[in-house]
Amino acid sequence: MLYAIAKIGDDECRRLVMPGAYNVISRQHRPRYPVYQPFKYAALDQLADRGMADVHEDLHPGIQVYRWYGRGGNGYRFD
Secondary structure: OHHHHHHOOHHHHHHOOOOOOOOOOOOOOOOOOOOOOHHHHHHHHHHHHOOOOOHHHHHOOOOOOOOEEOOOOOEEOOO
8 A cells, every 4th residue: 555655746745635445544543542553653654645634633632433333342543
């Protein structure tokens, strides 16, 4: 995914919407679980570096939602 993001032209980035579940996580996710590895953050960091934004974060700053729950009941927002 990181390779594909790097190939997107600047003009395309301004018009691009990327829906989906990529199993990556933002640095703002709470709680911060110790199993998160740096590569889990890299994709969203690279999108932000290209000027792209997380729509939920923009519309609802500071509100943590979970889209998936593990067997232990831990909530995650993987996007």
